[in-house]
Amino acid sequence: MTSSLFSLPLLEAKDLSNNQLTGHIDEFQSNSLRSIELSNNRLQGSIPSFIFELVNLTDLTLSSNNLTGIVEINMFATLKKLERLNISHNSLSVSTAIKLNSSFPNVYSLSCHLAT
Numbered sequence: 001m002t003s004s005l006f007s008l009p010l011l012e013a014k015d016l017s018n019n020q021l022t023g024h025i026d027e028f029q030s031n032s033l034r035s036i037e038l039s040n041n042r043l044q045g046s047i048p049s050f051i052f053e054l055v056n057l058t059d060l061t062l063s064s065n066n067l068t069g070i071v072e073i074n075m076f077a078t079l080k081k082l083e084r085l086n087i088s089h090n091s092l093s094v095s096t097a098i099k100l101n102s103s104f105p106n107v108y109s110l111s112c113h114l115a116t
Contacts, residue, residue: 013037014036016041017038025043027050029050032056033056042066044066044068047062058081060076063086063090064089068090071095
């Protein structure tokens with residue numbers, strides 16, 4: 001998936017769900033982006049580290065792709081404004097056990113379905 005899809009600096013929401021996108025999630029920078037919805041595609045690879053630098057992100061939906069790797073749930077705690085996180089229906093594993101209520105005080109919707 002090309003980073004040009006996210007190259008608009010004032011873009012606040014990107015919904016590319018259900019588009020049969022393939023490949024890895026390429027790195028991009030955006031301080032304005034609040035919502036990323038990439039569910040029901042064919043994206044591969046791990047969740048890229050730059051996602052954890054999107055300080056205004058409130059909604060991250062990466063469900064129903066072919067994402068793999070180990071997820072350190074505590075990395076999502078760097079996203080202080082995150083309210084919704086859905087990474088379910090991928091082939092992800094979790095490596096960290098944390099107390100969700102203290103690490104994610106603003107999250108009201110969480111769907112992971114991770115293997116431990």
